Amino acid sequence: MTSAAVLKKSDPVAFFDSFLLAESFPDGRSLDQFREIRIYPGTNWKRQRTVIVERGDVVVSVTGRLILQRNNDSETMLFKVEASDKKGQAAVESVKTTLDFLTKKDVFFNRTELQTEEEAFRYQLRFTITIFSAEGFMMDAVLIGLNAVLLQIRIPKVEYKWLQTLERDEQQIDVTRVTVKDNEVRKLNLKETPVFSSFALYIPRGKTEPLLIVDPPTDLIPLCSSTIEMVHISNNKILLSKIQGKLTINPELFGNVAQRSQKHYEEVNESLKKYSSMLKLD
Known part of the structure; x- marks a missing residue:
């Protein structure tokens, strides 16, 4: 020593x-x-994006997935925050509380951004945030990673084959009639x-x-x-x-x-x- x-x-x-x-x-x-910022791209597969962020000794992975669901009032973004060091659990809870607050305030983007062309559907973004090392405040690296993932999000067009024999509000959704066009996408417009x-x-x-x-x-x-x-x-x-x-x-x-x-x-x-x-x- x-x-x-x-x-x-x-x-x-x-x-x-x-x-x-x-x-x-x-x-x-x-x-x-401030400590140096380093952002590295991770996996890029269909509707999933990952980035790795290093802020000094703080190392964070942020993975975001677009999930198609029935149109409802649920949150636009959901977060699962994990830390390899369980001693930092209080800090992890603080990170999640802050992210939930920012989401409820629609700080990142307008809620309508995740609405699809078919009014019966909307997307939800689900994030897994893994904190590998946290020798300092981890919220900085988490937000940088989240912003970097959101920059990469592309929203595919959705089509649904409605039955012609019934009014739309009388029909039950059949998932086999849903088409997600991953080759026809639009950018997620960020406010902040x-x-x-x-x-x-x-x-x-x-x-x-x-x-x-x-x-x-x-x-x-x-x-x-x-x-x-x-x-x-x-x-x-x-x-x-x-x-x-x-x-x-x-x-x-x-x-x-x-x-x-x-x-x-x-x-x-x-x-x-x-x-x-x-x-x-x-």
Whole structure:
């Protein structure tokens, strides 16, 4: 075990102070720098798409499937979130709660986008999100992966052979009469690509003024006095914000955090554009 590893285990405050007072993280990032975004395409089979997202040590897989169903009032998107480390179950539940909230608010796209040409049917998107490694806030990587999958979704045309002898509302649906035309598709028109940002306030030993830290790693979070989470959308709008901890966040500090969150929103959307261009989705 190296001397740094020994110090981190025996005195984590001293370990992090040695880096943070020099305005850097142990991984070499500056305190105002988010971890690098890497998006990789996964499987692409009929109405299913998968992406892998790496955000530093956070690794997430997002798989989305289009499911054809009878037209109803069910949610446009359903999520199954899994984590290889069961100790992070509370964080997993938080991810699912946030995704359900965004879905209910129709943040990503209008509900009518999943309506088919046949009024009796509509699509539903079902996602499986697997968190392989979560050394930090995982919501950022999850939303990036979800946005990347939604960019790839193409909605096939649906046809149904109605009986001519009965009114449509008198007929029972026969699945053998349904035709899904995977070669005739349309793009899913997105309203927003929401982006998550995380921050923390850390007070070094012997100091009184907190340091504002961007995208803190998991093992630093328990040592921080407060954490701030935000979800940004277009036009510099904050859709969600969550503040936890013992330090009061004054308007000036909140404005500083919001500005950094907006910058992160722009960086993520630029990465998504590059990903879309790489796959020639436009």
